[in-house]
Amino acid sequence: MSIMSFVGLDMLMGLDTPKLIVPTEFKPTRPDRGWLVMPFGKNPWWWYVASSVPALLVTILIFMDQQISAVIVNRKENKLKKGCGYHLDLFWVGVLMAVCSFLGLPWYVAATVISIAHIDSLKMESESSAPGEQPQFLGVREQRLTGILVFVLTGVSIFLAPVLQYIPMPVLYGVFLYMGVASLSGIQFWERIKLYMMPPKHQPDFSFLRHVPLRRVHLFTLVQIICLAVLWILKSTFLAIIFPIMILGLMVVRKLLDLMFSQHDLAWMDDILPDKDKKKDKKKKKKKKPVAEQPDSDEEPISPAPPVKIPMEPLPLNPPTQNQTSE
Template sequence: MADEFEDNAPIASKEDKDRENEINRNLIPDAGKVPLDPAQLWGKGLIADIKRTVGTHWIEEMTNFNQKTVAVSLLMFITVIAPTLTFGAVYGTSTNFQIGTVETILATAWTGTFFALTCGMPMCVLGSTGPCLIMTTVIYEITKTMDVPFLPFYAWVSIWTFAYTTITAFFDLTRFVKLATKFTDDIFALLIVSIFIFNAIGSPFGPGGLLRYLDPDNKSHLDFLKELGGEEYDYLTSAVLSILIGIATCATIFTFRGLKTSPFLCNQASRDSIHDFSVTLGVVVWTLIKHLVFPSVELEELNVPSSFEPTFTCCDSSCTTYWPDQCTDQSEPTGTRSWFANMMDLNGKSHAIFVAAGPALLSFVLFYLDNGITWHLIYSPRNGLKHGESYNWDLFLVGFCNCVNGLLGLPWLVATTVPCIVQVNNLTERDAYGNIISVQETRLCHLVSHFMVGLSLLFLNAMKLIPMPVLLGVFLFMGLASIGRIEFWQRFLLFFQQPSRYEKTAFVKYMSIGRYHLYTILQILFFAGVFIVQNTKAIAIVFPFMTLLCIPARLWFLPKIFENWELLLLDGEEEEVSEWVAAKEQHKEKNLEVDSDFKKAPSDLTMDITGHTSGFSFDL
């Protein structure tokens, strides 16, 4: 054990420790500091983004079609459609069905397709997120307080938000997002991944998840009881089968993916094919098993609308009340709401146009951070992407797309972290040790998957064949597959491992065990703060600001606790860490050479009885 941790051997005295810290501190100037890119004002950043990304790589990214493209497109369709339907249902209950499932499908389809064709960072996927849902709900509550119609006010908020994003992109203010480091990236990534895992298993903060089927009052059980009658429906049988199918779907996907490096099957091409289509195969296998082996057991289905039309059905021609909830004595609706919001229908309160600028500022912060941190996380150098960044251009596009969505009464979309991680991981080729060999940077997966979401509007009934537990199993796979690549999670697991068996990373080799554990504890505290705020409805609206606080904490608070070289090893990019390690090893080699020469010198001296040595003389 001593041999394994000789670099962490205790220093004899405080003076020696201070001297060692000074050496480490000076190996690389400004180690651990986060630089801010120079500003590219007056639209220069926008132009540079377009030239660097769309103008350089668009044709290549639109033509690199192969088997992996097909497989990942199918995976991303499954990844995107399930939360789209789920969020759509929640939007319906949160906005009195003025935004619903059809609107969410339409927004996801057109926005994702347009963004894939025009954006600078196509490896980032747009979709519905919890923070956007919370923000929309807050806006709906504001309109009730102000006594103005929701959709016109929502449209004005969207216009103001687009104005803010345009100004930000024009003056290159997105460069401040790049001050985020792995400290913030990992907290945000673990937060989103944990949401996927909790929602798949059974979140304590929501009604969904596999374990929730054990509750006899689960909504799906109550719906089946109404349809079939109490004597014909056994909720426990449905619950147990749901849990088994969900877990089996997740396990099957992992098994199929593991075949790539196994000796099974006839050749590597067949193993690669099963690996690439593992999620699609897992969904198909367990959907067929449910319908062929357990046809009489009722399982929850996807909440799919029956037709393509606005969700809000009107009681009368004014379309201010919702059928059938607000006119129970009426057998049929008179129609549906218009696809376009009537911008001036503000109940005579024209000042609401300017009031909308307030919540729009919060919406802008949400867009800025949700997109910016996800972009920073995905386009980090450690992911091996080479086609460049375009923060300004992509933020402008997100603002534009969501402005259109606001005018049509559709939900806002932003970059979704876990689907982005899943896409990048599945387009990456790695060696047996997990090192990146190559990444296929393409627009086709993003484009095809969102086009398929739009196409699903033609096959709404067919989508009901997929049991909800199967998709929860996919969610569980996505969360578990993503969490292992988050360094924050890897360091957290060190608390439960034998120190002599730690992986020999740079911080383990050169830092004392207490120092990097202290860094992990601080990261846990910040994660807990963001997690608690995000899951507390009364204060969930400030979730983006809690995430934003992680950036100044890393810039100004952590350097008061840790040495700059320690922050570099814990929080720096791989190239920076490798440069510091090389300088450290070079310094150690020089010291070893000096020590070796010093030890050899006395043996080269010969002394005779008169007190003379070769080359020197002195009196006894």
């Protein structure tokens, strides 16, 4: 409704605004090629060897982009009941990207902002709540209908090109900005950033504030802000081609955070690395193993104590007298 209102306002006022560029025909972008792109063309043979370097960078970027969106959608705060298929999703993304490469179509992966907006639109909240109390989050209505309709309508939109070309670009930028700002709610990183400008007595009752000191929370948030700023600056320069490598560098930064923060603090502000969880599980399993399953040692085994035998015969009720004893 807001898009239609501002498009009508733009047409009534006759403003010279940049409009959305929509192709009028569905055809290849270059007239000298068809729908099928041959992988081996007239390029020299060494081009195919050299292309492995940017291909590796693109693979890292696609993997991180797809998996980060999937992890955000499947986080425990959303209370999803159905299991997630990270490997299956990534497999089909790879298959579809290979098909798009042969057809010369653009690649696509999971969109983080759109995925979060989709999850927010399917949230279920309690209806009965006290005055002034926020409704309680119950979960997400898990179904596939809305996702199918979104992509079907996206495909149908190619037939609406004569109408879409009247939409001003500032209107679309405003919609994207609203979607981005709306998706920030519920993200712990954004909530921790707002704590910098909030006095302690007005801070919400977050669970991590009850277990982690405020100074440690601010320090952890500062490290994340610095990493985000470095990535942002790097992406805006000529070094943007190594952007995927810098994303992998965040894994090194996360590993170094184990030296600055305790595992207790990281468990509340972030997730503990998987290898640490495995080590803890192994230690617990070793403690729970019975004596017979433990490995042999050089010391002699201690023999078990003999069982205590308790007589089960009933004792006489009347004690014997002196005459009975003498007899």
